[in-house]
Amino acid sequence: MSRCxxxxxxxxxxxASLRPASETIHLRFANARWSSEKILSHIKVKFAFDxxxxxxxxxxxxxxxxxxxxxPAIITNSGFEDWLKLSWPEPPNGAFFDPVSFINPDFCFxxxxxxxxxxxxxxxxxxxxxxxxxxKLKMIGCRSVAVGLLNSHLNNxxxxxxxxxxxxxxxxxxxxxxxxxxxxxERWSWALLSATLDPLFDVFKSRLDQSFTDLGxxxxxxxxxxxxxxxxxxxxARASTLLATEHLLQQSIESENFCFFGVESFYxxxxxxxxxxxxxxxxxxxxxxxxxxxxxLLQPSLLLARGPYDIVTWTDIEAGFEPGPICLGKGLRxxxxxxxxxxxxxxxxxxxxEVKIGDARYRIREQLLQIxxxxxxxxxxxxLEYALLKESFFRVASDRGGAFLxxxxxxxxxxxxxxxxxxxPVSSRSRLNSSKxxxxxxxxxxxxxx
Amino acid sequence: MNPSSLFxxxxxxxxxxxxxxxxxxxxxxxFCKAQRAEDFGNLVAVGQNVNQxxxxxxxxxxxxxxxxxxxxxxxxxxxxxxxxxxxxxQQMNYFTLxxxxxxxxxxxxxxxxxxxxxxxxxxxxxxxxxPNLLVIKAIAAHPLAPAKFESIILNEIEQLCKDAHLxxxxxxxxxxxxxxxxxxxxxxxxxxxxxxLFDRVPDGIAEIQWPLGPSSSxxxxxxxxxxxxxxxxxxxxxxxxxxxxxxxxxxVCIASFLRWMGHPLVTTQALYDRIxxxxxxxxxxxxxxxxxxxxxxxxxxxxxxxxxxxTFEKLRQPGxxxxxxxxxQCSFELDFGDQVFFDHVLPGSGGQSQGPGEVxxxxxxxxxxxxxxxxxxxxxxxxxxTINIRKNSGGSGVHPGGAGQDKTIELLxxxxxxxxxxxxxxxxRGSDGGRHGAPPEVVIxxxxxxxxxxxxxxxxxxPVGSVISVHSSGGGGWGFQDTAGx
Numbered sequence: 001m002s003r004c005x006x007x008x009x010x011x012x013x014x015x016a017s018l019r020p021a022s023e024t025i026h027l028r029f030a031n032a033r034w035s036s037e038k039i040l041s042h043i044k045v046k047f048a049f050d051x052x053x054x055x056x057x058x059x060x061x062x063x064x065x066x067x068x069x070x071x072p073a074i075i076t077n078s079g080f081e082d083w084l085k086l087s088w089p090e091p092p093n094g095a096f097f098d099p100v101s102f103i104n105p106d107f108c109f110x111x112x113x114x115x116x117x118x119x120x121x122x123x124x125x126x127x128x129x130x131x132x133x134x135x136k137l138k139m140i141g142c143r144s145v146a147v148g149l150l151n152s153h154l155n156n157x158x159x160x161x162x163x164x165x166x167x168x169x170x171x172x173x174x175x176x177x178x179x180x181x182x183x184x185x186e187r188w189s190w191a192l193l194s195a196t197l198d199p200l201f202d203v204f205k206s207r208l209d210q211s212f213t214d215l216g217x218x219x220x221x222x223x224x225x226x227x228x229x230x231x232x233x234x235x236x237a238r239a240s241t242l243l244a245t246e247h248l249l250q251q252s253i254e255s256e257n258f259c260f261f262g263v264e265s266f267y268x269x270x271x272x273x274x275x276x277x278x279x280x281x282x283x284x285x286x287x288x289x290x291x292x293x294x295x296x297l298l299q300p301s302l303l304l305a306r307g308p309y310d311i312v313t314w315t316d317i318e319a320g321f322e323p324g325p326i327c328l329g330k331g332l333r334x335x336x337x338x339x340x341x342x343x344x345x346x347x348x349x350x351x352x353x354e355v356k357i358g359d360a361r362y363r364i365r366e367q368l369l370q371i372x373x374x375x376x377x378x379x380x381x382x383x384l385e386y387a388l389l390k391e392s393f394f395r396v397a398s399d400r401g402g403a404f405l406x407x408x409x410x411x412x413x414x415x416x417x418x419x420x421x422x423x424x425p426v427s428s429r430s431r432l433n434s435s436k437x438x439x440x441x442x443x444x445x446x447x448x449x450x
Numbered sequence: 451m452n453p454s455s456l457f458x459x460x461x462x463x464x465x466x467x468x469x470x471x472x473x474x475x476x477x478x479x480x481f482c483k484a485q486r487a488e489d490f491g492n493l494v495a496v497g498q499n500v501n502q503x504x505x506x507x508x509x510x511x512x513x514x515x516x517x518x519x520x521x522x523x524x525x526x527x528x529x530x531x532x533x534x535x536x537x538x539x540q541q542m543n544y545f546t547l548x549x550x551x552x553x554x555x556x557x558x559x560x561x562x563x564x565x566x567x568x569x570x571x572x573x574x575x576x577x578x579x580x581p582n583l584l585v586i587k588a589i590a591a592h593p594l595a596p597a598k599f600e601s602i603i604l605n606e607i608e609q610l611c612k613d614a615h616l617x618x619x620x621x622x623x624x625x626x627x628x629x630x631x632x633x634x635x636x637x638x639x640x641x642x643x644x645x646x647l648f649d650r651v652p653d654g655i656a657e658i659q660w661p662l663g664p665s666s667s668x669x670x671x672x673x674x675x676x677x678x679x680x681x682x683x684x685x686x687x688x689x690x691x692x693x694x695x696x697x698x699x700x701x702v703c704i705a706s707f708l709r710w711m712g713h714p715l716v717t718t719q720a721l722y723d724r725i726x727x728x729x730x731x732x733x734x735x736x737x738x739x740x741x742x743x744x745x746x747x748x749x750x751x752x753x754x755x756x757x758x759x760x761t762f763e764k765l766r767q768p769g770x771x772x773x774x775x776x777x778x779q780c781s782f783e784l785d786f787g788d789q790v791f792f793d794h795v796l797p798g799s800g801g802q803s804q805g806p807g808e809v810x811x812x813x814x815x816x817x818x819x820x821x822x823x824x825x826x827x828x829x830x831x832x833x834x835x836t837i838n839i840r841k842n843s844g845g846s847g848v849h850p851g852g853a854g855q856d857k858t859i860e861l862l863x864x865x866x867x868x869x870x871x872x873x874x875x876x877x878x879r880g881s882d883g884g885r886h887g888a889p890p891e892v893v894i895x896x897x898x899x900x901x902x903x904x905x906x907x908x909x910x911x912x913p914v915g916s917v918i919s920v921h922s923s924g925g926g927g928w929g930f931q932d933t934a935g936x
Contacts, residue, residue, distance in 0.1 A: 079836030080823070080834075080837060080838065081838060082837070082838045086820060086837065086839070086855065087820040087822075088820075117827040117828045117833075150824060183824045183825050185822050297462075297465075307714070308714050308716055308717075309640050309642075309643025309646070309647065309718070310642065310643045310646050311458065311639070312454065314458070373454075373639075384452075391455050391458055395462060
């Protein structure tokens with residue numbers, strides 16, 4: 001077995017697993033204090049581990065990408081430059097990524113080209129128009145380009161011609177026809193996302209390369225995507241990393257009806273319905289591999305607030321996280337994890353957040369009292385905490401009628417604490433060797449050697 | 451059990467449903483959620499009318515779409531069911547669930563409501579387990595009935611049964627000890643919530659008068675008191691072109707109020723108890739049978755909600771004048787004989803003192819989703835030439851009006867084109883020195899001819915190769931800006 005290091009990089013925390021090692025080693029780090037490079041260095045120093053294979057999984061939130069990366073240029077048919085922006089409804093909170101937020105209207109360009117609904121070319125690209133477009137792209141200084149032409153799933157000559165010409169000029173081009181299914185809305189969004197992610201992954205890659213040089217490592221690096229492990233330098237796979245964790249859980253957990261309670265995200269298995277068919281990141285290039293796992297409506301950093309008519313309710317908004325997750329009394333408004341920690345204090349979370357649970361509990365209750373109805377005080381606030389937690393679990397599997405307690409298997413690092421509260425056993429049914437699924441980085445290694 | 455958790459649970463169950471209401475045995479609103487403004491009036495009026503006239507038993511279902519029985523337009527049907535929350539057959543344990551089902555709209559330039567579609571008054575259609583197929587088939591057989599009526603209604607009845615079962619369980623858990631006391635506590639909580647909402651409304655009176663045509667106007671006196679909000683439309687005239695029903699008007703008033711307060715579009719009886727509507731019979735806001743309704747529910751609702759929004763702003767800042775928002779949904783239809791394509795093009799909203807107008811703002815548009823161009827072209831014999839933002843259609847100003855949209859379509863087969871735009875004013879007026887927004891427009895180019903601008907509504911048989919351009923209006927701009935942009 002190759003010496004393998006896996007690294008799962010989430011929003012709040014990173015997880016690392018080493019195999020084979022003299023003992024089972026899994027580590028969890030808070031991102032606010034631990035960059036990926038620092039984690040690798042720590043592993044080298046502490047465990048004298050020199051991996052032959054590095055496995056990566058990035059759990060990136062799309063709203064985080066905003067501002068981290070330059071908006072790409074978009075080339076569409078002339079007359080449809082605004083179509084992607086107009087065609088997407090405002091997504092519900094927490095439901096989907098919003099491709100519109102990645103569009104810079106000044107970077108949308110049209111070309112005179114048209115393919116009809118049977119795949120026949122009605123108008124071909126004009127070379128002088130392409131030259132003019134290249135000049136404009138150079139002028140705005142945009143390296144990544146998304147190309148989406150109508151009916152390119154039937155005939156992609158135009159997109160390929162544009163890609164070849166733009167590649168010659170040094171642009172990185174993502175064509176919508178790389179995605180073989182979906183309508184133009186999904187395909188164009190997929191190309192847009194790929195072009196958005198591209199520069200960010202370039203940054204990740206150059207930082208890692210620098211770390212390898214500093215540490216004297218030369219591992220083969222693979223990234224987990226919706227179509228399995230891909231070479232990290234393979235650009236086409238980058239948009240498919242957006243749902244990689246969902247695919248990882250689907251592959252790793254045998255149960256078809258489960259919840260995974262992770263330290264920073266909760267997931268659940270689900271049956272597809274038309275309400276879930278809209279997100280392009282459900283797709284991957286030349287593949288119709290849709291995960292049957294999604295992020296749950298219940299999330300650990302979900303904020304509690306006064307909702308309609310002053311009723312205390314769970315919002316669809318997750319708390320901020322820079323620097324570090326705003327949980328365990330650190331924020332101004334209570335989160336789900338806050339309320340849960342007041343009734344069940346999972347030890348490892350307390351270590352990870354480096355808080356004294358007594359102090360945190362006091363702060364959380366003070367915050368809760370600020371939004372609670374007037375009949376509650378410190379003496380009876382636990383009644384409200386109990387009701388809110390009970391209500392929160394109704395969010396899990398709510399699109400299956402809230403049939404949560406009856407028949408769902410529980411996994412993940414928080415599963416044990418939650419199962420105690422729910423008086424429900426943690427499931428050990430898993431494809432894994434270990435009986436518990438505690439670390440996503442472990443799942444990465446299992447998936448690699450499976 | 452905490453009464454407020456019942457509300458949160460129901461909200462979660464119906465997270466993916468956008469228009470429904472739940473009424474108790476007395477017809478009081480336990481929960482009402484709206485997608486479009488008029489829903490707040492229609493969903494409740496339909497439920498109450500069905501309860502009053504049909505006296506449904508538990509598990510029985512009724513269907514209705516008649517606008518003059520509380521419904522919306524004729525492509526919008528309501529399924530109403532009665533269910534029981536507990537084993538005991540007490541009146542207190544009976545509840546009514548109303549769900550809206552929107553079929554693909556048809557655009558018919560009609561002079562009488564019955565020419566717009568099949569009109570169904572409250573009609574029992576069996577039980578959850580045994581829907582009355584004879585009645586459902588009879589409705590489906592009407593020449594103006596929506597396509598696939600039977601199969602869609604049967605699916606919806608099945609879903610309604612599941613929903614009623616879930617809500618029934620939820621209510622059973624909550625009402626277990628004392629239903630009467632629980633429902634009393636429930637309404638008390640919302641009364642307090644509405645009190646808090648009203649605390650944020652400045653007391654006073656705001657009056658507006660907006661034109662409805664050359665000789666009539668919409669007159670509204672909004673009287674905000676600590677305990678009530680009165681919408682008095684006395685003096686409002688009628689329009690030849692369109693109008694809305696009083697139940698739709700009530701819905702628009704409530705939705706506009708909630709939107710102005712930045713509140714989610716969800717409510718209970720406590721808010722209905724505070725709203726007083728005075729809508730003269732036969733006027734624009736309470737039109738009578740047999741007036742057609744479709745344009746009223748599309749363009750009329752958008753116009754009324756714009757008028758209400760500007761009235762609310764006047765309450766907050768008495769000196770304020772609002773720039774016009776586009777209100778015509780620019781509905782159009784292409785009838786190819788064996789297939790019918792319906793679409794609309796949304797207008798831009800007006801600039802305001804707080805910020806610019808929105809592009810193609812869905813001001814209570816019928817649909818939120820824009821279907822795929824490729825999918826439309828694969829189904830219908832037509833080709834889109836453009837779908838874009840209508841450049842320079844928003845009025846300029848310190849805060850410019852939102853732009854409208856352009857859709858240009860080429861016909862690949864002969865088709866009957868029907869369109870219906872509204873434009874009550876020569877210009878979509880800007881305010882405080884802002885410029886006017888561009889009015890809506892439809893232009894047709896027949897093969898081998900020049901472009902021809904068309905009247906605001908009409909129907910034409912067009913040959914293959916014709917090109918239709920539909921331009922929705924832009925909103926008016928707010929605030930004076932000179933040519934240098936100062």
